[in-house]
Amino acid sequence: MTQRTEEQYLDQLMQIEFAVLGFFDDHPELTDAVVDSAYEELAKRYRAEATAHEYKPGKLDGLRLELHDTLLPLAEMLVGRPDNVMPYAPVSAQAMQDVFKRLRVSIKRWGKVGGRQAYLNFIGGQLGGLELDGLDED
Template identity: 40%
Template sequence: MAFEDDYLDALQNIEAAIVGVYRTRPELVDYDVDVVLAALVKGYQAEQRQREKPALRLTELRQELYDAVGAMCEWRLGRTEFIDPKTDQPMPGPPQLTIDEILACLKRIRTSVKRWTKDGGRQGYLTFIDKFIV
């Protein structure tokens, strides 16, 4: 079975966070997404090695994306809860992933960003995934 099949829900969750920012901030480009994903990868790798996360210097837009995608990753790691806005109650979480699995998902999405940017230009990836996220 392909990686995408095994981790489809996690990949969709992370991409939903990306699209959520893109829909409110249409100036977001694929390069911003790649920078943020790379920063998250470095942060989780540092955590694995029990080192301090690298200091970040992100633009406001990239910080917004970093916060959104980071929150989704933390939820998938079982470290945070999402509150249902309708009930104000915590939503049940999905099966917990490991840091290795989150890293693999982030790296897989970076590969997709590079591919769709090459095929579709500055927002090729964002335009592509926007069609699939409700």
């Protein structure tokens, strides 16, 4: 994913990372490896859709499955299903696959820095004080 593409899908990237942070708040034992597994499975799902192939679910369990099941409804909204309720245009299945691939690259990059939660700590530091437009609670 090029820098331009990353900027193009910044809203989608941030929405997903905010959801992961919320999950992390509830599950402090969450690790980057678990997040990577959930992202990988979601990328696989949208790759199958983008290439008109049958999606064959992987074997997720525990926190991996719980995180996947938390992110899937959000990802579906981002591609415009069941109907577009987001404040911006839906993206294609290919774009959603690219988003999850980009997020996996970030996990790998931060994993090299060190720690089982390096990516989670990074996104917490970057997004922790931000609020999503229209989604903040008053």
